[in-house]
Amino acid sequence: MEENKKKVIHRLRRTEGQIRGIQKMIEDEKECIDVITQLSAVRSSIDRVMGMIVAENLKNCFVSPDDDPEEQEKKLTQAINMIIKK
Structure with a gap:
């Protein structure tokens, strides 16, 4: 659990840095396509973090069932719905 938590926090910090970079790109009036590309990368990163958290939750449901x-x-249905929901 602790290792997964560290990975999630690391990924979120990287994403935070990407967002700061996007803010600077907008301030510097960079090309729209470049900003959109970076926004897409942030969205992918957030989706990955969500997947990591849901996967850990699912694992806990199987290891320590209620x-x-x-x-x-x-709980399982809720986790599955979060994974497939876009």
């Missing part, structure tokens, strides 16, 4: 099977199913 006593209540209905609650377990609800």
Whole structure:
């Protein structure tokens, strides 16, 4: 769990740096296509972080299942819906 947490935080910090870079690009009036390319990269990075968090949640559901099977199913369904939702 701790290793996954470090990876998520590292990726979020990189994404934060990308966003600061995009702000500078806009201030410097860079080409629209270049800004959009960087925004797309940020979106991909955020999607990846979401996937990492949901995957960890799913793993925890299987490793440490709830006593209540209905609650377990609800959590699994919720996690799956978050993965496939775009």
